[in-house]
Amino acid sequence: MSDISTNSALSGLISQYGTDEARARTGVSNNTVSTSEESSNGLANQDVFMRLYIEQLKNQDPTKPQDSGDMVSQMAEFSSLERLTNMADEMENLSQSLISSQALTASTLVGQYVYVEQDTTAVAEGNPTMLKTAFADDAVKNELQIINSAGQTVDRLPLTDEEFTWDGTDGEGNAVPSGMYTFRATSTNAEGEVTQLGVMTPARINGVTINGSEGSTLNVANYGKLPLSDKLDIVG
Numbered sequence: 001m002s003d004i005s006t007n008s009a010l011s012g013l014i015s016q017y018g019t020d021e022a023r024a025r026t027g028v029s030n031n032t033v034s035t036s037e038e039s040s041n042g043l044a045n046q047d048v049f050m051r052l053y054i055e056q057l058k059n060q061d062p063t064k065p066q067d068s069g070d071m072v073s074q075m076a077e078f079s080s081l082e083r084l085t086n087m088a089d090e091m092e093n094l095s096q097s098l099i100s101s102q103a104l105t106a107s108t109l110v111g112q113y114v115y116v117e118q119d120t121t122a123v124a125e126g127n128p129t130m131l132k133t134a135f136a137d138d139a140v141k142n143e144l145q146i147i148n149s150a151g152q153t154v155d156r157l158p159l160t161d162e163e164f165t166w167d168g169t170d171g172e173g174n175a176v177p178s179g180m181y182t183f184r185a186t187s188t189n190a191e192g193e194v195t196q197l198g199v200m201t202p203a204r205i206n207g208v209t210i211n212g213s214e215g216s217t218l219n220v221a222n223y224g225k226l227p228l229s230d231k232l233d234i235v236g
Helices: 008-017 020-026 046-058 068-107
Strands: 113-116 120-123 129-133 139-147 153-158 163-166 179-189 194-197 199-212 215-220 224-227
Touching: 068 199, 113 215, 120 199, 129 179, 139 163, 179 199
Parallel strands: none
Antiparallel strands: 113 199, 120 179, 129 163, 129 199, 139 153, 139 179, 179 194, 199 215, 215 224
């Protein structure tokens, strides 16, 4: 019977699909390795593995039969490789599904308004403006100052709630003209110390970028990009 190291069929299979260890054990040169696409898959193909194994059984030395332990080990390794390959494919499919779902969800936000951390926003004459802030823990008084684009204070209002809707009028009840307005909120404690508070104002979502250089983002008017992964506070 032919020896495994000299059998041409088995040598061809080992040279094309075998591992470095298998080539070294059987005396097959690495220089004979095929450059085909099938070769690059190694033992990831069941048919290739079984052809290699059957050829090995056909050409084994009768006095030194194939160790059953080696067979079990090889089959276990191949089974693990196959499961990992399938898992990688499933993860890729899941990733693509999540991206599609994310894009679909994000597209429904275009045209809506989201609260962003900025104290200056565009105000349309006759339209109310919604605001959000967070009071200091030791505050005894909270106040909102509204300033127009010329730097003039158009009104000062007491704040009793962290969410507030300004009706768009000045201190005399007249509707203010359209333009950019700044909202400054402050808290005063019992000692008279004044703390400036952060203010959130609504901004329009003009578009969405999926998997861009900065990840998936919302393109917000007069603000910039807002990561889609952030907690979003949609107005309304």
